[in-house]
Amino acid sequence: MPDTTDQVLQKSGLSRIQISAPATSYSAHQEALFVRHACDALQNITFAAQAGLGFDVSSSVTAYISKYSRDLRQALENTCYFNWMIDPALSFALRSTGNAAVFEVDWKDPSFRRYHRRTEFLMFAAIARMRNLTQTDLHPLEIRFEHEVGQQAQAYEKIGGFPVTFGAERMEIILSLPSLDTPIPTYEPSLRAHLLEYGERLLAERRSPQQQMRAKVEGLITQSMPGTIIHADDAAAQLGLSPRTLARRLAEEDTTYREIVEDLRCDLAQTFIKNGMALSEIAFSLGYSDQAAFSTAFKRWTGQAPTAFRKRVEHPLNTD
Incomplete structure (x- = not known):
């Protein structure tokens, strides 16, 4: 076995071969x-956050640029500028408010929005990276996630030792303004200049990958949540397409708008149950008129009622 x-x-x-170095x-x-x-x-849904907070190894170009930067502000600014080399799904921006700095995280590829655990890993790993760079026990003022985790929120705060908010409007890491001036002990201006030049060459050679139509549609659907599922005709209009053209483009990718909606609802429903959300809240989030309609759909997708699925997740060794 x-x-x-x-x-x-x-x-x-x-x-195992694929994840072995060089992976x-x-x-x-x-x-x-x-x-x-x-x-x-x-x-354990918090395992990804725990793993992220323990992350301390990165060998990318942007990681080395950050390593040789002057302070945390400069490192974060470099991260925002070269974000396309860091993660295919996310983009970053740094802005200052009256009394705090906000490291904003947004979706380049919204189809990744459904992967809550990966999002948690990356956000907590960002804190670990800041700590590693500055060689300090840096604590953000707050981390904010768009998705919900029900009663599990306190477990994330315990892991991080700082406030963690779920169901926020944006993904953000809130930092104190003075923390941006934290020096990076490995600062080396000549090496940083060389790496910046190399990064600029990579940027000039970059070709943006063509996002599949399915990913674009998934993005529109998830953005319309909670409580609503955007209609196919409205999605087509937002993409600058006719309904017929959208259907044809999706057919070329061997799918339909309805299949995407069903797949996304099924996937998110199981994640929401694992997150500990109430079934009535899940039904609303996924755009169902009531809990009964959601339960009927869930049983069609998985062959079991959502209550049975929750029991199996919470008590996996129970064979009754």
Whole structure:
């Protein structure tokens, strides 16, 4: 029998060879699935956040630019500028308010919005990276996530030792203004200048990947939540397409608008249940008129009622 790691890898479409150094052949979606299934296997949705906070190794160009930057502000500004080299799903921006600094995280590819555990890993890993760079026990004023985790929020605060808010309008890391001036002990201006020049060359050679129509549609659907699922005709209008053209583009990717909606609802429903959300809240979030309609759909997707699924998730060894 394969061990837990092999089972998680198999569910994620990965193998041990793919994740062995130098690991360059796995996709961001496979990474997201691996984080999700790892949390499921451990029956601990906070595992991704814990792993992120323990993250201390990065060998990318942007990581080295940050390592040789003057202070945390300069490192974060470089991260925002070269964000396309860091993560295919996210973009970053740094702004200052009257009494705080806000490191904003937004979606370049909204289809990743469904992967809550990967998002948590990356946000907590960002804090770990700031701590590693400055060699201090830096604590943000707050981290904010868009998704909900029900009664689990306090567990995340315990892990981080700082306020963690779920159900926020944006993903953000709130920092004190003085923390931006925290010096980076490994600052080396000549090396930084060389790496910046190299990064600029990579930027000039960059070709933006063509986002699939499915990813664009998923983005519009998730943005319309909670409480509403955007209609196909409205989605087409927002994409600058006719309904017929949208349907044809999706058919070229072997899917339909309805299939995308159903797949996204099914996927998010299971995640929301694992997050500990009430079934009535899940039904509303996914755009159902009532809990009964949601329960009927969930049983059609999975072959079991959402209450049975929740019981299995909470008591996986119970065979009754």
